[in-house]
Amino acid sequence: MKSIPSVPRRWLTAQAALKALTAFTAPLLLCAAAHAADPIRIGSVLSITGPASFIGDPEAKTMKMYVDQINAAGGVIGRQIELVTYDDAGDANKARTFASRLTERDNVAVLIGGSTTGTTMAMIPVMESAQIPFMSLAGSVNIIEPVRKYVFKSPHTDRMGCERVFADMKKRQISKIALIAGTDGFGTSMREQCLKVVDRYGIQILIDQTYGAGDTDMTTQLTKIKGTPGVQAIFNTGASGQGPAVLTRNYGQLDMKAIPMYQNPGVASKSYIELSGPAAEGVRLPASALLVANKLPANDPQKPVVVAYTATFEKSAGQPVSTFGGGAWDGLTMVLNAIKKANSADPQKIREALEQTKGFVGTAGLVNMSAQDHLGLTVDAFRMLEVKNGDWLLVD
Numbered sequence: 001m002k003s004i005p006s007v008p009r010r011w012l013t014a015q016a017a018l019k020a021l022t023a024f025t026a027p028l029l030l031c032a033a034a035h036a037a038d039p040i041r042i043g044s045v046l047s048i049t050g051p052a053s054f055i056g057d058p059e060a061k062t063m064k065m066y067v068d069q070i071n072a073a074g075g076v077i078g079r080q081i082e083l084v085t086y087d088d089a090g091d092a093n094k095a096r097t098f099a100s101r102l103t104e105r106d107n108v109a110v111l112i113g114g115s116t117t118g119t120t121m122a123m124i125p126v127m128e129s130a131q132i133p134f135m136s137l138a139g140s141v142n143i144i145e146p147v148r149k150y151v152f153k154s155p156h157t158d159r160m161g162c163e164r165v166f167a168d169m170k171k172r173q174i175s176k177i178a179l180i181a182g183t184d185g186f187g188t189s190m191r192e193q194c195l196k197v198v199d200r201y202g203i204q205i206l207i208d209q210t211y212g213a214g215d216t217d218m219t220t221q222l223t224k225i226k227g228t229p230g231v232q233a234i235f236n237t238g239a240s241g242q243g244p245a246v247l248t249r250n251y252g253q254l255d256m257k258a259i260p261m262y263q264n265p266g267v268a269s270k271s272y273i274e275l276s277g278p279a280a281e282g283v284r285l286p287a288s289a290l291l292v293a294n295k296l297p298a299n300d301p302q303k304p305v306v307v308a309y310t311a312t313f314e315k316s317a318g319q320p321v322s323t324f325g326g327g328a329w330d331g332l333t334m335v336l337n338a339i340k341k342a343n344s345a346d347p348q349k350i351r352e353a354l355e356q357t358k359g360f361v362g363t364a365g366l367v368n369m370s371a372q373d374h375l376g377l378t379v380d381a382f383r384m385l386e387v388k389n390g391d392w393l394l395v396d
Contacts, residue, residue: 058325118185182239190238245275252279326363
């Protein structure tokens with residue numbers, strides 16, 4: 001029998017060392033690979049149910065729809081997006097709790113949400129304390145004024161809505177009006193903003209009324225307005241839920257069509273027209289180009305964006321497009337652009353990149369942000385629409 005050649009001790013030592021090194025480094029390499037492939041977590045707190053569901057529902061559907069598309073196409077910076085969504089049902093306390101959960105337990109890189117002004121304002125202190133960027137989808141100018149380091153916003157402000165309406169009134173030679181507003185967060189904020197800027201347009205407020213978020217009849221307030229001599233127009237400066245539609249129906253029941261009605265941008269969805277019925281005919285309001293996508297001139301820079309979003313949303317959701325879903329698309333897209341620009345999911349780098357957003361054409365308009373402006377829209381981004389034959393007509 002042949003003897004087996006002896007193996008040099010130094011060779012055994014080298015092999016043993018290599019084996020030991022492999023055993024030690026393999027888990028680290030696997031861990032690094034797994035970490036590199038970890039999804040980027042984006043938090044979302046929306047009013048999917050409850051009185052503001054007409055806002056939060058299209059926002060939630062938009063976010064999921066586009067995140068699914070992005071992930072199917074390979075994700076962002078080589079990583080998938082994981083959307084962590086909570087429904088606050090329009091409750092500010094729940095919104096605050098969910099914001100804390102997202103920052104402390106879910107470890108999100110950024111938060112997109114806040115369907116209403118009330119829920120947004122409740123979450124701002126949490127996000128500022130956690131130093132995680134927050135893209136709000138609500139309307140109040142108080143969200144981004146004063147500028148907060150980590151807070152941004154995608155839709156137009158309530159003050160811009162006031163300015164756009166007053167400019168249209170001035171063009172129609174309307175100088176004496178009635179104000180009416182809901183007492184919720186957005187209604188209160190927009191009324192305050194309108195009172196601040198109305199004098200610039202030479203418009204006099206003859207009567208100022210309010211109504212509660214849960215009110216189902218506003219004939220008392222409208223009767224007072226109807227009995228006030230000299231009123232040339234009514235402006236509902238803000239409210240969420242079904243209040244604006246109730247107001248419009250009562251306006252029709254009292255046969256007040258001789259006094260034009262203006263609504264606020266918070267009712268910019270087809271559901272407002274459907275809930276209001278024939279009484280909505282002739283009502284004007286400022287809104288984004290999204291509601292009249294196919295009616296825009298061919299050379300309008302927003303047309304390709306709003307036409308594409310409209311087609312995608314309506315096919316996926318099976319319901320008419322709304323500006324609220326458009327605001328979610330704008331917010332999500334700007335956040336993803338910031339992640340790409342930063343080439344990182346680090347919250348600080350995302351924040352810095354968001355603040356540098358320039359030349360972004362969204363459903364709301366052209367966005368140019370800066371350290372002094374975390375919105376980046378101008379009042380000209382608003383279009384003036386009128387309800388005509390149960391649909392939106394582009395007036396200006």
